Amino acid sequence: MVASILDGIFNGVSIGSILLLAALGLAIVFGLMGVINMAHGELMMLGAYTTFVVQNIFKAIGGPLFEVYIFFALIAAFIVAALVGLLLERGVIRYLYGRPLETLLATWGVSLILQQFVRSVNWVLVFGLLLFCVLYFGGQWVVKRRADFERIKGWSTTLLLFLSGAIALVGGNIVASTYGLAATQPWFGAQNKDVTAPAWLRGGIPIGNYQLPSTRVFIMVLTVLCVLGVYWFLNRTAWGLRIRSVTQNRNMSACLGIPTRTVDALTFALGSGLAGIAGCALSLLGSVGPNTGQNYIVNTFMVVVVGGVGKLVGTIVGAMAIGIADYIVGTGILANLTNIPFLKDFFTFFATTSMAKVMVFALIVVFLQFRPAGMFPQKGRTVDA
Amino acid sequence: MAVDTLVQSRGVDLAKRRSLLIEIAIVAAIALFLIFALPWLISAFRLNLMGRFLALAIVALGIDLIWGFTGLLSLGHGIFFTIGGYALAMHLKLPQPPGSGLPEFMSLYGGTELPWFWRPFYSAPFSLFAIAVIPAVIAGILGYVIFRNRIRGVYFSILTQAATIIFFNFFNGQQKLFNGTNGLTDFRSVFGLPVKDNRTQYILYIVTILFVILAYAVCRWLTSGRFGRLLVAIRDDESRVRFTGYNPTGFKILVFAVSGALAGIAGALYTLQSGIVSPNTMNIAFSIEMVIWVAVGGRATLVGAILGAVLVNLAKSLLSEQFPDFWLFFQGGLFLLVVLLLPSGLIGWLRTSGVDLYKQLTGQTRLSTYPSLEEDPEVEYERKNIGD
Numbered sequence: 001m002v003a004s005i006l007d008g009i010f011n012g013v014s015i016g017s018i019l020l021l022a023a024l025g026l027a028i029v030f031g032l033m034g035v036i037n038m039a040h041g042e043l044m045m046l047g048a049y050t051t052f053v054v055q056n057i058f059k060a061i062g063g064p065l066f067e068v069y070i071f072f073a074l075i076a077a078f079i080v081a082a083l084v085g086l087l088l089e090r091g092v093i094r095y096l097y098g099r100p101l102e103t104l105l106a107t108w109g110v111s112l113i114l115q116q117f118v119r120s121v122n123w124v125l126v127f128g129l130l131l132f133c134v135l136y137f138g139g140q141w142v143v144k145r146r147a148d149f150e151r152i153k154g155w156s157t158t159l160l161l162f163l164s165g166a167i168a169l170v171g172g173n174i175v176a177s178t179y180g181l182a183a184t185q186p187w188f189g190a191q192n193k194d195v196t197a198p199a200w201l202r203g204g205i206p207i208g209n210y211q212l213p214s215t216r217v218f219i220m221v222l223t224v225l226c227v228l229g230v231y232w233f234l235n236r237t238a239w240g241l242r243i244r245s246v247t248q249n250r251n252m253s254a255c256l257g258i259p260t261r262t263v264d265a266l267t268f269a270l271g272s273g274l275a276g277i278a279g280c281a282l283s284l285l286g287s288v289g290p291n292t293g294q295n296y297i298v299n300t301f302m303v304v305v306v307g308g309v310g311k312l313v314g315t316i317v318g319a320m321a322i323g324i325a326d327y328i329v330g331t332g333i334l335a336n337l338t339n340i341p342f343l344k345d346f347f348t349f350f351a352t353t354s355m356a357k358v359m360v361f362a363l364i365v366v367f368l369q370f371r372p373a374g375m376f377p378q379k380g381r382t383v384d385a
Numbered sequence: 386m387a388v389d390t391l392v393q394s395r396g397v398d399l400a401k402r403r404s405l406l407i408e409i410a411i412v413a414a415i416a417l418f419l420i421f422a423l424p425w426l427i428s429a430f431r432l433n434l435m436g437r438f439l440a441l442a443i444v445a446l447g448i449d450l451i452w453g454f455t456g457l458l459s460l461g462h463g464i465f466f467t468i469g470g471y472a473l474a475m476h477l478k479l480p481q482p483p484g485s486g487l488p489e490f491m492s493l494y495g496g497t498e499l500p501w502f503w504r505p506f507y508s509a510p511f512s513l514f515a516i517a518v519i520p521a522v523i524a525g526i527l528g529y530v531i532f533r534n535r536i537r538g539v540y541f542s543i544l545t546q547a548a549t550i551i552f553f554n555f556f557n558g559q560q561k562l563f564n565g566t567n568g569l570t571d572f573r574s575v576f577g578l579p580v581k582d583n584r585t586q587y588i589l590y591i592v593t594i595l596f597v598i599l600a601y602a603v604c605r606w607l608t609s610g611r612f613g614r615l616l617v618a619i620r621d622d623e624s625r626v627r628f629t630g631y632n633p634t635g636f637k638i639l640v641f642a643v644s645g646a647l648a649g650i651a652g653a654l655y656t657l658q659s660g661i662v663s664p665n666t667m668n669i670a671f672s673i674e675m676v677i678w679v680a681v682g683g684r685a686t687l688v689g690a691i692l693g694a695v696l697v698n699l700a701k702s703l704l705s706e707q708f709p710d711f712w713l714f715f716q717g718g719l720f721l722l723v724v725l726l727l728p729s730g731l732i733g734w735l736r737t738s739g740v741d742l743y744k745q746l747t748g749q750t751r752l753s754t755y756p757s758l759e760e761d762p763e764v765e766y767e768r769k770n771i772g773d
Binding site for chain 1: 452456458530531533534535536538539540542543544546547548550551554555557558669670673676677680710711713714716717718719720721723724725728770
């Protein structure tokens with residue numbers, strides 16, 4: 001009885017810590033910009049694939065270094081995801097401020113592109129993309145120098161777009177036909193990839209007569225470190241202060257000389273980087289595929305909804321609550337605890353992973369009836385706070 | 386004075402009636418073309434696809450009503466669409482007359498007794514009724530618990546999206562009740578006609594067109610009067626609507642329910658023409674796809690919703706036949722393109738820039754706000770060398 005409850009809490013916290021890791025970046029970005037990033041799951045997926053690549057590199061090097069590859073993978077995943085996030089913010093989201101619903105649609109588009117990109121990326125695609133970028137942005141740069149840029153902007157952009165697109169297409173085809181399979185073979189393909197954890201992460205940590213899987217403990221520690229790091233960054237650094245002030249009142253901050261655009265870009269990169277770390281952690285739990293991110297986004301959104309956007313602690317409590325509720329309902333612990341036949345049947349009906357989600361959603365909706373803005377809402381006096 | 390206003394209002398009335406008549410004539414012409422001319426031009430397979438796209442256009446109308454006019458981005462219309470499909474499919478799967486056995490899949494999973502909620506579906510009128518009413522009721526309940534607390538904006542989208550996953554899990558997990566992930570398929574006859582027959586499919590195609598027209602008329606009626614203006618007001622500034630003494634909650638619930646009912650009807654028509662209903666249409670991607678149809682056609686333009694649904698799906702079926710790998714790239718690009726460059730959609734673009742472009746091409750000069758500028762040599766010089 002006590003053991004089963006403890007087991008429930010450990011596993012629940014373990015699920016919750018992954019959710020927290022995934023939701024942390026989302027919550028910061030959502031709090032700051034009111035933007036829901038549908039591509040957050042895909043940033044996690046990129047982090048997981050980065051881990052896969054780093055693992056392969058260290059495998060090729062071999063030796064004892066392989067045992068610590070995970071730390072390099074964490075850093076690499078953070079950097080890759082943060083860079084992609086920065087690109088996303090600069091290229092797309094920047095133009096959509098104040099239109100959260102459109103941002104949602106645009107980021108969904110990005111997530112579709114990223115999914116397919118991971119499936120079909122190969123040397124030809126990379127070469128073509130690079131060629132296109134060099135030609136198009138180089139051309140833009142040249143055209144922008146001209147005095148009559150405003151006048152020729154319309155047709156020159158169109159011409160550049162089509163011209164560089166055509167050249168990139170032809171160039172890609174030439175590369176594909178000269179190098180053959182070496183260039184056209186997809187790097188990852190549509191299949192799931194497996195990441196081998198280092199030896200010290202494969203066993204378990206014995207506590208009494210109970211084994212705690214090391215990977216889960218590792219992820220919990222990682223989550224705690226990330227939360228502490230984010231807390232420190234937000235509360236003890238100059239940029240953290242700026243982020244908090246923009247979160248509270250964007251216009252006022254801008255008036256006081258805080259570069260809100262830079263703050264946005266920085267925060268988005270940070271949130272994306274955290275998604276990358278979450279992806280790296282995910283790769284330890286199971287195989288990763290192009291759809292990995294999709295399985296997590298809805299749950300992470302729920303964490304943000306339940307936790308509210310006012311404080312970091314809301315995200316933590318929200319993630320833990322959802323994780324524990326999910327596990328306890330899903331494994332039928334509740335059904336075993338009751339002896340009333342009707343309740344027992346009721347809980348048994350929900351005692352599968354997918355049906356537990358149904359129950360948890362119902363609980364979340366009931367919760368929102370009492371606290372519509374989540375546990376720790378942003379305090380303010382405006383009507384549309 | 387009184388006579389004057391009377392004459393004026395009659396004039397307005399006449400002009401309104403004339404434009405309405407023109408609209409009816411155009412709709413009738415398009416419908417007649419689709420019913421009588423198109424079957425000669427394309428194969429039965431393509432005609433069936435066209436019928437499906439038109440069924441999807443009905444959902445798009447519903448989405449336009451709730452997103453384009455009311456500003457609520459629902460990512461849960463897949464639920465209503467699929468449930469409408471299930472409502473009809475359950476009727477078709479029940480062996481008639483009542484009590485003469487179970488649907489095949491149930492006995493396969495060891496079921497011996499018909500679940501209670503299957504029973505009403507023996508009756509055809511009930512099923513037809515249920516197609517629209519069950520989704521509307523579900524939408525109403527979901528809307529009530531969300532809108533009651535003034536949860537809106539992105540939160541509403543996230544919650545509807547989560548609801549999609551929940552319903553997917555529910556239908557996917559219940560093997561015994563709904564045949565799980567396989568869904569209901571293999572329908573024999575629909576109201577006495579064999580489903581797979583080309584003639585039946587043609588009749589269904591015509592029925593779909595009639596329903597599109599009906600849905601269009603309903604949406605047109607809803608959005609043109611005071612109700613429509615209220616919806617737009619909710620979209621543009623909900624707080625102000627509340628301050629002027631309206632309670633937006635009821636209107637939002639109502640419009641969400643109507644939109645859900647339209648999705649249910651569409652789902653039933655789609656199911657008949659595709660021959661299967663399964664939880665797969667309740668995935669997140671499909672529900673968001675519906676939104677992009679409306680965005681491509683043009684938000685808050687009902688024609689745009691229909692046009693967008695047909696065009697995007699046409700592009701999808703053509704492109705994914707030719708380059709299966711590139712469809713997702715294309716779709717993602719479409720999302721970005723429409724949101725960033727074409728926020729008012731095709732119809733919106735035609736109404737603004739399209740008119741200007743037409744005038745430029747036909748040589749009609751644009752009316753200038755400041756005619757004196759046109760004669761100023763300095764302005765002329767700057768335009769020539771620097772641009773407008």
